[in-house]
Amino acid sequence: MANTNLFDYSPITERAPIAWPDGKKVAFYVGLNIExxxxDRPSTSIWPGTADLVPDALNYGWRDYGVRVGVWRTIESLDRHGIKASALLNSDVAxxxxxxxEAGRQxxxxxxxxxxxxxxxxxxxxxxxxxxxxxDVVDTIEAATGRRPxxxxxxxxxxxxxxxxxLAELGLDYVLDWTNDDQPYQLxxxxxxxxxxxxxxxxLGLFGKGTSGPEFVRIVRDQYEQLLADSQDSGRVMALALHPFVTGQPFRAKYVDEALAFLAAQPDVWLTTSDEIATHYTTHSTEVGSELRGRG
Structure with a gap:
């Protein structure tokens, strides 16, 4: 049986503490999926009954609503609460x-x-x-956004x-795929x-399971409150994943806005991006490592 060599086991109780900027306890970012x-290919579907049809007007149209309408509603909410997206960008979007x-560049x-x-x-x-x-993916995104991902x-x-x-050879310095922790860690x-x-x-997962708008807000609050309780000795990360074809729907938009308003009002929240989290962690974990080695 194969085991991963990508990362080692590290219980969260046995790590050097993380201190976020300005004494904040929870680093929060929005992972905005722009896809x-x-x-002519089966993809994420709201109703699988037509997913294998070509064309699949029902599911393709549902997904396409996100880039035509939903994302603009989400952008208004992010702007309202001073939150910069961490844009998870398919290169074909460019x-x-x-x-x-262009809206993201601005x-x-x-x-x-x-x-x-x-x-x-x-x-x-x-x-x-x-x-x-x-x-090709990285170069396309760099050319379109003016910034290498x-x-x-x-x-x-x-x-x-x-x-x-x-990815490391191409100059990237972090990945999001391994959703197994509340803190960054070295691979x-x-x-x-x-x-x-x-x-x-x-x-996508929550509303796909029938979560209501008010339940979504409660879940966001519960996530924050538990991470805050956990973070008294070492900072935590809270990521909220949004897909404009899901939370960009009119009847859900006000609940996304309500959840973002709650988080933006919390004094212990660092409103940030995944880039800034990676930079801070890498810089300060290196400093901590050097300090510990100096004591040895």
Missing amino acids: HFLI RHYPQIV RDWAWLAHGRTNSILHTGMDPDEEKAFLT RGWMGPGLTETFETPRL NVPGLISVPYSVELND
Whole structure:
């Protein structure tokens, strides 16, 4: 049976403490999924009964609502509460929806590589093919946004065993795919860390299971309150994953706004991006390591 060599086991109770800027306890970011889907491939669906049809007007139209309408509603809410998105960007978005990229440029969003399209999972490539693929994705996003992405999240949080190494070679310094912690941690790839993301505090999973708007707000509050309780000796990360075709729907938008308003009002919250979390952790964990070695 194979075990992962990408990271070591590290119980959260046995780590050097993390101190976020200005004494904040919980680093909060919005992972805004901005995705392009192919009309002739089964993808994320609200009703699987038509998912294998070509074209699948029902599900394609549901997804397409996000980039045509939903994302603009979400942007208004983020702006209202002073939150910069951490944009999980399919590189095909740059070609198909340049207005969204421009809106993010104007707001100084963080840009993460999120594959080419969410209709195709990141798997089944040999190393040379994958290197060429990742190079194209990263270079396309850099050309469109004016900033080379530092982070990666695969479509459907997918990787090959070679992905982390290849990403590090391309200059990226963190990944979101391994949702196994409330803190960043070092991976066994030089220069690469894991930053927390969530498949639980995620609109796609929550509303797909029938969560109501008020329940969503309660879940966000509960997540924050528990992380705050946990963070008295060491900072925590809270990621909220949003998909504009889900929470951009009119009847859900006010609850997203309510949840963001709650978090923005908390004195212990650092409203930030995944880029800034990675930078702070990497810089200060290096300083802590040097201090501990100096005491030895």
